[in-house]
Amino acid sequence: MIEAEIIRSGAESAIFDTASYSGYDPLWFDQAAFKSNGARLHSVTGRGGVLMLRQAGETWVLRHYHRGGFVAKLVYDHYLWLALERTRPFREWRLLAELHGSGLPAPRPIAARAVRHGLFYRADIVTALIPDVRPLSSYLREGEVAADRWREIGRMLRRFHDHGVDHPDLTAHNILLGPESGAFLVDFDNASLKPAGAWQLGGMARLQRSLRKVALEFGTEFDEAAWSLLLDAYERA
Numbered sequence: 192m193i194e195a196e197i198i199r200s201g202a203e204s205a206i207f208d209t210a211s212y213s214g215y216d217p218l219w220f221d222q223a224a225f226k227s228n229g230a231r232l233h234s235v236t237g238r239g240g241v242l243m244l245r246q247a248g249e250t251w252v253l254r255h256y257h258r259g260g261f262v263a264k265l266v267y268d269h270y271l272w273l274a275l276e277r278t279r280p281f282r283e284w285r286l287l288a289e290l291h292g293s294g295l296p297a298p299r300p301i302a303a304r305a306v307r308h309g310l311f312y313r314a315d316i317v318t319a320l321i322p323d324v325r326p327l328s329s330y331l332r333e334g335e336v337a338a339d340r341w342r343e344i345g346r347m348l349r350r351f352h353d354h355g356v357d358h359p360d361l362t363a364h365n366i367l368l369g370p371e372s373g374a375f376l377v378d379f380d381n382a383s384l385k386p387a388g389a390w391q392l393g394g395m396a397r398l399q400r401s402l403r404k405v406a407l408e409f410g411t412e413f414d415e416a417a418w419s420l421l422l423d424a425y426e427r428a
Contacts, residue, residue: 192210192292193208193210193211193288193291193292193299193300194208194209194210195207195208195209195284195285195288196209196215197275198215200217202306202307202308203217203304203305203306203307204275204281204304204305204306204307205217205220205302205303205304205305206280206281206284206285206302206303206304207219207301207302207303208288208300208301208302211301212247212301212302215302219251219253219301219302219317220253220302220304220315220317222242222253222255225242225244225253226242228244229244229245230242230243230244230253231243231244241253241254242254243320249319249320250319250320250322251301251317251318251319251320252298252317252318252319252320253315253316253317254315254316254317254318255268255313255314255315256268256270256279256280256313256314256315256316256380266311268313268314269308269311269312269313270311270312270313270314271310271311272307272309272310272311272312275305278305278312278314279305279314279380279381280303280304280305280314280315280316281303281305282381282383283300283303283316283379283380283381283382284300284302284303284316286356286379286382286383286384287299287300287318287379288300289384290351290354290356290379293354295350295351295354295356295376296347296350296373296374296375296376297375297376297377297379298318298319298320298321298375298377299318299319300316300317300318300319301317301318301319302316302317303315303316303317304316321367321375321377323369323370324367324368324369324373324375325367325368326363326364326365326366326367326368327344327363327364327366327367327368328362328363328364328405330368331363331402331405331406331409332405332409335414335417336368336417338417338420340368340374341417341418341420341421341424342420342421342423342424343368343372343373343374343424344366344368344374344421344424345420345421345422345423345424345425345426345428346374346424346425346428347366347374347375347376348361348376348394348395348398348421348425349424349425349426349428350428351376352387352391352394353428354384355384355385355386355387356379356382356383356384357382357383357384357385357390357391357394358376358379358382358394359380359381359382360378360380360381360397361376361394361395361397361398361401362397362398362401363398363401363402363405364401364405365377365378366398395422395425399418402417402418
């Protein structure tokens with residue numbers, strides 16, 4: 192059970208799981224403090240690195256929000272302030288709390304914060320590491336993914352879609368697999384809950400394009416038979 196508590200101090204507003212942690216510490220978002228305590232930089236998705244640190248008997252993942260592409264050259268990590276609950280970290284934290292509470296295979300949220308600077312804000316989120324997983328793209332790099340894993344991915348995606356989760360970056364980098372079983376979805380920045388609609392087909396099409404792109408990056412062509420296995424499991428779930 193995740194229980195939210197909001198802490199405000201000056202320009203900083205944070206939300207954390209008071210059911211699991213007795214108090215809030217601003218150092219949870221301090222990258223320098225993370226590094227001084229032995230955190231390592233790691234990339235498990237296609238959207239840059241995160242800091243990972245053993246903390247409170249578990250591994251925490253600290254991610255700083257930043258933009259990609261051309262826009263990043265202009266406003267790397269600043270976002271327009273509209274309202275606290277509309278900031279990216281608060282929306283992602285609350286969505287993850289909802290998904291985790293519903294038993295969906297997503298990261299467990301620990302804390303998130305937004306630091307306001309006039310009309311803009313910067314943001315961070317801390318989640319619990321999903322252990323012993325690697326991105327689907329990593330498995331593709333090493334060779335074939337077994338048929339049962341494609342079916343497992345299809346069933347996992349159907350669970351999220353049936354729950355109404357529109358994931359705007361559904362790619363081979365954001366699907367994580369355990370060594371023998373277990374399929375998870377990560378990076379819910381800008382994701383939202385919606386009634387069933389065309390966005391579901393759009394998300395699947397985006398994933399298919401990502402799989403083809405990743406295969407080309409590795410100098411091969413994506414096995415479309417694998418997509419048929421995934422899609423069949425998705426439709427039957």
